[in-house]
């Protein structure tokens with residue numbers, strides 16, 4: 001049996017932080033009429049919904065396009081960063097300015113793959129990254145240059161759940177961020 005997660009950031013803290021991220025996205029994109037989000041499924045879905053709700057309330061004039069992609073990362077023993085696309089984007093993002101929405105950046109392998117894929121194969125004009133959580137201590141040296149433009153929380157090198165993040169399919173729907181000890 002898995003122990004219940006220990007609370008790291010309360011629901012209230014998470015809500016407040018996501019509101020700040022939404023304000024930041026609007027502020028950094030003043031004058032832009034269209035925001036193009038690519039949600040990384042399944043983990044990024046909760047953050048994407050919460051950000052978009054807040055952005056819609058704050059600015060009724062910005063169009064939100066929501067794309068999604070489902071990835072599978074084989075961490076393996078050596079954490080090779082091998083990533084497979086399980087469900088690709090359904091429409092073109094060519095020449096668009098993209099904001100990726102992810103739950104957590106760990107080694108950085110998944111984001112490195114996705115950023116290169118969107119740039120080189122899908123011809124995105126520009127790519128920014130929003131992630132609820134980052135585990136900087138786990139970043140592989142070759143991925144240290146990955147920039148998280150809109151970040152919620154930095155966490156220690158522990159297994160994190162809630163707000164989209166799961167442990168074997170569990171705890172994804174929690175409204176707080178917790179640690180599995």
Ligand code: IMP
Nearest residue numbers: 104105106107108109110159160165166
């Ligand atoms: P990376 O490629 O090592 O950066 O890992 C990226 C993916 O691994 C994330 O998008 C998550 O789906 C998963 N992941 C990494 N660390 C955690 C964690 O602490 N909790 C839940 N999922 C995690």
Ligand code: MG
Nearest residue numbers: 040043103104
């Ligand atoms: Mg993820």
